[in-house]
Amino acid sequence: MTGVPQQPSPGERLAAQDVLAVRDLRVSVRGTTLVDRVDLVIGKGERVGLIGESGSGKSLTALAVMGLLPEDVEMSGSVHLAGVDHDLAGASEAQLSRVRGRQVAMVFQEPMTALNPTMRVGDQVAEAMLIHGTRPDRRAAREAAVELLEQVRLPSPRSAARSYPHQLSGGQRQRVVLALALANDPALLVCDEPTTALDVTVQALVLDLIVRGVAARDAALLFITHDLAVVATVCQRVLVMYGGRVVEAGPVADVFTRPRHRYTQGLLGASDLDVVDEHGRLVTIAGSVPPAGRFPAGCVFRTRCPYATQVCERTPAWSGPDLSHGFACHHPAGEADSPFAPAPQLPEGSSRG
């Protein structure tokens, strides 16, 4: 055979070391494309971040992986998960509910809405195990629930297990949600802005628990946030999304120190509150994220990009060694020091603004 990587045959869509493989994911609602051609592979024990502003398609990507998209939303592509022998895309609800909470689990932003307000938290954690039959009986599940609550450092776990969600603080509730998600030792944990609603001091503790929980199970982590500092603290690899597409991907250290896509560069500039321009003003990205379906054709970022030219009306090709490392930009930043510079394209006929 030649050195060209083979298209995996339908039976072996997932390489041995991979936990999640999303291929060519598209999500649309009534003809409006919301997520476009997203490829995402996460290996065992790997922590991958998904960043971008609200409205860039991060959460939809996670919901598509979980099979939690609303009914009127259509998706195509394939989603393969370790331990599941069928494609999650297009799977029936019965098939999905056997997978959710077992092979893949999710931590949401708002712990109060993720928990059942009328049920003691210990019972909720135990229920997750009973539904999937990972513990023999109710008593064993209850014991395991207390143990899990202890693992997430809930003070006096035995009595905490008997409390209702409203009796706990926000940070404690989020720890219960984490215990619930980790109850069946999932192969993949998906966290969607898990600490955005929490105070910084509590955030530090919860982030630590997430990383520990995942590491202890050798599980993979997909971590969604708009906070670049959090992603850099938690993840090894990162994907930058904008307009429903992955515009840049790579190891955290690479992407955040040598961003190539102008959007990544803009995000980094806007998050840095220590840097100001010559007028003493913070660096911003012009304009705001367009509503769904109003992103321009070609490069999705070109309406806000100061470097955009005529060529940007064509969709930029992915440049980089593979889909988990590279970017899609006609006028990338830091051309000179790039390990894999594409053919230089000078901004000709510049039509700024």
Place this chain on the structure above:
Amino acid sequence: MAERSDVRRPGPAPAALSARDVVREYARPRTSVLRPGPVVTALRGVSFDVAPGERFGIVGESGCGKSTLLRILAGLDRPTSGSVLVDGTNISRLPERRLRFLRQRLQLVFQDPMSSLDPRMRVRDIVAEPLMAQGIPARRERVAQLLEAVGLPADAADRYPHQFSGGQRQRISIARALAPSPGILVADEPVSALDVSVRAQVLNVVMDLVEELSLTLVFVSHDLSVVRRVCDRVAVMHDGQVVETGTTDDVYDNPRHPYTQRLVAAVPTLAKALAGVSAADLAGAMRSGKDEP
């Protein structure tokens, strides 16, 4: 409270805003017919001065009493004991009808622009409302001028809040706050509901206007790095008390109170993360303090 000696105390001119030993207690509903209900102390003697033209930050986590403090500063609530002085006038014991000057002098910007803007009012009427309330004729030109000042297009006046993005809505809140030409602007977490790129835009608007209109700014946030960018001086609140005040750079670079130290240590930053600080390190630095929340 560790007031630093190097901090410039306000001169003989009265402080724009000054809190004197403010205590606020709330009585919880009684649980027994024999005993009175338990008392929750939200503020335990808060004191500080904000000099005219100063940009003053208040940092603290949820439950530390900063929202209670803001309500009292704005004359929306009264302290159980202690007093708040605005331009030397004690507002804490004044009846509502004599707080008219305060409603013009001090204006608020809230965290969530969706819940603080009436969805059934056009932006024109939202921005003009404080003027109407003050009995100042609200002219079209004034509204247009305010919208321009916060960087909104002129045709924004005819639209409704839901037609705007989060950042634009926060600009509308700022325009409304500036309508009666206040001297003091109190902003309660104005950017914490916004995306990073929009956050920088809104912070620029706030800083430009404070500069241009020589406003006194009180900026409340849980995010030390935002406060550091915007404010000259900061008070750190914890458990109903101000535990540390000082210049923002000083407090950030050299925190003295154990709580401030934990707060600074817990904030993840890109620089720290890229230097190899992990989640375990942040949590460890946090735990080296005392009580785990």
